[in-house]
Amino acid sequence: MPRPPSPQLLDRLQALLGDKGFSDDADAMAPWLTDWRGKYHGRAAAMLSPATTGEVAAVVRLCAQEDAALVPQGGNSGMVGGATPDSSGTQLLLSLRRMNRLRAIDEQAQLAVVEAGMILENFHHAVLDHGLRFPLTLGGKGSATIGGLVSTNAGGTQVLRHGTMRALVAGVEAVLPDGSVFDGLAPLKKDNRGYDLKQLLCGAEGTLGIVTAACLRLVPAAAARATAWIGLASPDVALQLLRRLDAALGPSLEGFELIPHRCLDAVLRHIPQTRAPLDPPHPWYALVELAGEADDDLDARLETELAAAFESALIGDVVLAKNEAESDAFWRLRDSISEAERADGPALQHDVSVPVDLMPRFIAENPGRLAAAFPGIRALSFGHLGDGNVHHHVQPPEGVDGAAWLAAHGEDASRLVYRHVLELGGSISAEHGIGQLKRDLLAELDSPARLAALRGVKAGLDPAGLFNPGKLIG
Amino acid sequence: MPRPPSPQLLDRLQALLGDKGFSDDADAMAPWLTDWRGKYHGRAAAMLSPATTGEVAAVVRLCAQEDAALVPQGGNSGMVGGATPDSSGTQLLLSLRRMNRLRAIDEQAQLAVVEAGMILENFHHAVLDHGLRFPLTLGGKGSATIGGLVSTNAGGTQVLRHGTMRALVAGVEAVLPDGSVFDGLAPLKKDNRGYDLKQLLCGAEGTLGIVTAACLRLVPAAAARATAWIGLASPDVALQLLRRLDAALGPSLEGFELIPHRCLDAVLRHIPQTRAPLDPPHPWYALVELAGEADDDLDARLETELAAAFESALIGDVVLAKNEAESDAFWRLRDSISEAERADGPALQHDVSVPVDLMPRFIAENPGRLAAAFPGIRALSFGHLGDGNVHHHVQPPEGVDGAAWLAAHGEDASRLVYRHVLELGGSISAEHGIGQLKRDLLAELDSPARLAALRGVKAGLDPAGLFNPGKLIG
Known part of the structure; x- marks a missing residue:
């Protein structure tokens, strides 16, 4: 069990890290002690901001001597309170944001070594200068850091083609709970x-190690894209379309988002300067994007495939973006769903997955189960069908x-959703x-075998439980 | 520390598994107590061959009660003695070979659930009946089992495109050291x-869990292939060629093997019915293979790219296989290297990797380092340059x-190779x-941080050390 840090430990940490790397000032720490969603409010004995891997290792060794707890934090943009200390005021917040260098980039090998604290959007720009692209992006790219993205195995809208962070990490450097540096x-x-x-x-x-740097895989910068907004009858049909496009267009297919009409409707009602791409409306939409080299003629390939899908009555209607502005407008509809929904009132949000094959069934069956238990309740599913x-x-x-x-009912309704997912x-x-x-x-719903493991x-790996206690499993 | 199984435990295991699943007959066990290379000779208190995951779990629970050690084994075709018990006669050999069913195949999703004991080649055939292909193959495919391939993260000649086993495993079922079943x-x-x-x-x-089944990713059966044998000046040039082909041919490029002339020469001298594809010889060769759909016109695409590489003097000469028989003949040259080399006399074999970029440097520099320490020594590198x-x-x-x-000198010479690799x-x-x-x-060469982890x-996961003791790190 971790113990509160002694005044001596705090002195040593301050001496190690200097003024730039140590703060116990409440005002300075405040922005980093509440999570992005404003749901968790923590306290900390101090905020530590080391500038090098060596400093991180020295911090961990000092803390391990006293069994002091460390809560690693990157951009503080996580969705589950994973980087917020508890309310005891005895934990130490370990910010990696000062470690924000691009250490190396290899254009030939399409690899970059980047420190944990670099912000995703800055990394995107840095590699673009070399004609390369890091193919993972998400809403919080302006604050999320590489270390946080690795430690949360982040996803986003390009997972369909490029995988989650796990698939893009070619190497990791981390400080382990005994203060040793794992150079991988x-x-x-x-x-x-x-x-x-x-x-x-x-x-x-961050419960097993503090990621201090990563070697990340890059791809050639996309010179062209093609975007389509497609009206169709059901998630089942959308999955058929996805399979077809995947087989025909393979590596070019980077995005396939599923959107129910009720989500689009909420966006049109609440978000200014939006308009429906198709008239009349369809029960469901797919937002499809291809990316590739400049000479790939992506528009023509996408049009050919979608024309065939239309001919065989798989899809109801389709509109291709004529230019970048139209592509952006389509994506804005997708990206505004959460905001529009908030304007419609409070909702329970569930970030869940099932095998791809079973997703249409889950989307079809879950609302009925919910309504049987909670009459009048309404469910909406949108997002990454292909994942x-x-x-x-x-x-x-x-x-x-x-x-x-x-x-009164939120927790029970969520339980019903989660149990269905686990089924x-x-x-x-x-x-x-x-x-x-x-x-x-x-702890309540996972299998005993998995929890024990x-x-x-x-x-x-962390017998004293010093790394991010109270998160994940302990 | 594991203890020898008591007679009562052996009785219980026999009662559980029946005659088909239990043997302590020395002759029956003999073939499974020596490793494939004939380097390790073990003994076992009994050989257990459960037929179901439930039986595996029951075996593990019984053994855990007495701290009896289990050595899991698939096709017994590993290269490092990982499936051979020690010589004490107190370990139990746990063969998964009776668990050899294809549980399910989903053509749409391109996934198969297969039990640990199924032999790789049988699995290849089983999915081919569904128009699908499992894109991992290796020399031991006639004996290697799925469970062993998962547990060793097997590679092979198609890793360049499809990755090692790790990338092909979509799910795993395993029995953990406490006898619980992890259903993943x-x-x-x-x-x-x-x-x-x-x-x-x-x-x-097999040191953390007994893999009993896996859900594996499949790809469409390849309807066509194109194979080329290319003469070039150096591994450095070969890497440039690989990068070029990878950029131009992307997903079709499935094989890229590097072969020095001295390896080809040994094959031509020792293996009957072989002939050099190119005359005159070159210092190095690359064996390149594309695979894809029938209408991909792979030959033409490969020829275009190689003609351009020839024009820019990147490669010295090239011959494309005109038919399947020629493709097979090219691959036979590659696959016969080990056999030919054995005919030339004993050698030290090292299965090593470095970052792809550094491979030409390792190949260029290591022979000099060796020769400086051991005058007259000769080094040969061949294989998966792209990996x-x-x-x-x-x-x-x-x-x-x-x-x-x-x-007298083998161990020291190998140390020199391994230290260079680690550098x-x-x-x-x-x-x-x-x-x-x-x-x-x-234990000697890896970093203390990594070993401790x-x-x-x-x-x-295995506090009593019952799973495959004496292997890997225990």
Whole structure:
């Protein structure tokens, strides 16, 4: 069990890190002690901001001597409170944001070594200067850091083609709970020297190691894209279309988002300067994007495939973006769903996954199950169909006081969603992680075999429980 | 520490598994107690051959009660003694070969669920009946089993495009050291519920869990292939060619093997019915293969790219296979290297990897380092250039008694190779694993941080050390 840091430890940490790297000033720490969603409010004995891997290792060694707890943090933009300390005021916040250098880039090998604190959007720009692209992006790109993205195995809208962070990490450097530095940055395509620590640290939410740098895979910068907004009858049909496009267009197909008409409707009602791409409306839409080299003639290829899908009555209607501005407008409709929904009132949000094949079934069946238990309740699914990952939002019945209804029934309704997901072999956290938000839920719903194994790994690597206590599993 | 099984435990195991699943007959066990290379000879208290996951779990629970050690085994075709019990006669050999069913195949989703004991070649045939292909193959495909391939994170000749086993495993079922069953078969593309146990079991050599089944990704059956034999000046040029072909041909490029002329020469001298594809000879060759749909016109695409490479003097000469028989003949040259080399006398074999970029440098510099320490010594590198993985073989000086020379100097010469690999950030085991063969080498040469972490994971998941003791790190 961790213990509160002694005044001597705090002095030593201050001496080690200097004024730039140490603060116990409440005002200076405040922005970093509340999570992005404003749901968790923590306290910290101090905020530590080391500038080098050596400093991180020295911090960990000092803290390990006293069993002091460390809570690593990147951009503080996580969705599950994974980077917020508890309210005891005895934990130490370890910010990686000062470690924000691009250490190296290899254009030939299409690899970059980048420190944990670099912000994703800055990394995008840095590699673009070399004619390359890092093919992972998400809403929080202006604040999310590389270390946080690795530690949460982040996803986003390009997972369909390029995978989650796990697939893009060629190497990792991390400080382990004993203060040693694991140097796994070398980008080995084959390495069978036992357990893959790199993969283990990916998605471990800072509970097993402090990621200080990563070697990341890059792809050539996309010179062209083609975007289509497609009207269709059901998620089932959307999956058929996805399979067809995947077989025909393969590596060019980078995005395939599923959107129900009710989501589009909310966007059109609440978000200024939006308009429906298709008239009349369809029950469901797919937003499809291809990316590739300049000479790929993506528009023509996409048009050919969609014309064939239309001919065989798989899809109801389609419009291709004529230029970048139209592409952006289509994506703005997709990206505004959460904002529009908030304007419609409170909702329960579930970030869940099931095997891709079963996603249409989940989307079709879950609203009925919910309505049987909670008459009038409304469910909306949208998102990454090709990843088997939807954002499944549940709204209170119309006409009731939404906040009061959610306070009374929200937890039970969410349980029903999660149990359905687990019945289908799915996950209660597709891309946001566990953190504080789902820690108790995981302990309640996951299989005893899996929970015991997770706890075994944690105990084996961090026996004193000093790294991010209270998150994920302990 | 494991203890010898009591007579009562053996009785209970026999009662559980019946005659088909239990044997303590020395003759029946003999073939499974010596490894494929004939290097390790073990003994076992009994051989257990459960037929179901439930039986495996029951075996593990019974053994855990007495701290009896289990050594899992698939096709017994590993290269590092990882599936051979020690010589004490107190370990139990756990064969998965009776669990050999294809449980399910989903043509739409291109996924198959297959039990651990199914032989790779049988699996190839089973999915081919569905118009699909499992894109991992290797020399031992007639005996290697799915469980062993998962547990060793097997590689092979198609890793360049499709990755090692790790990339092809969509789900895993395994029995953990406490006898619980981890059901991770659901093929979730996104799942952020903490540590990725599936990835942890991949390559763990049976030291953390007994893999009982896997859900594997498939690709459409290849309807066409194009094969070229290319003469060029150096590994450096070969890497440039690989980069060029990869950019131009992308997903079609499935094989890129590097072969020095001395390897080809040995094949031509020792293997009947072989002939050199090019005349006059070149210092190095690349064997390149594309695979794809029938209408891809692969030959034309490959010819265009290679003609351009020839025009720019990147390559010296090239011959394309005119038909399947010629393709097979080219691959036979590659696949016969080990056999030809054995006919030339004993050699030290090293299965090593470095970052792809550094491979030409390793190949260029290592022979000089060796010769400086051991005058007259000869080194040969061949294999998977694009994976940064060569088979680096070292032959004694000409004219000496090879066996005696190796006995005197072999270990020191190998140390020199491994230290060079580690200097370049590489791995002392690229694809064969650690097993017994490299256990002490790993403990000697790997970084203390990494070793401590490996030991922590092992202790956390298998505190009594019952799964495959004496292998990898234990």
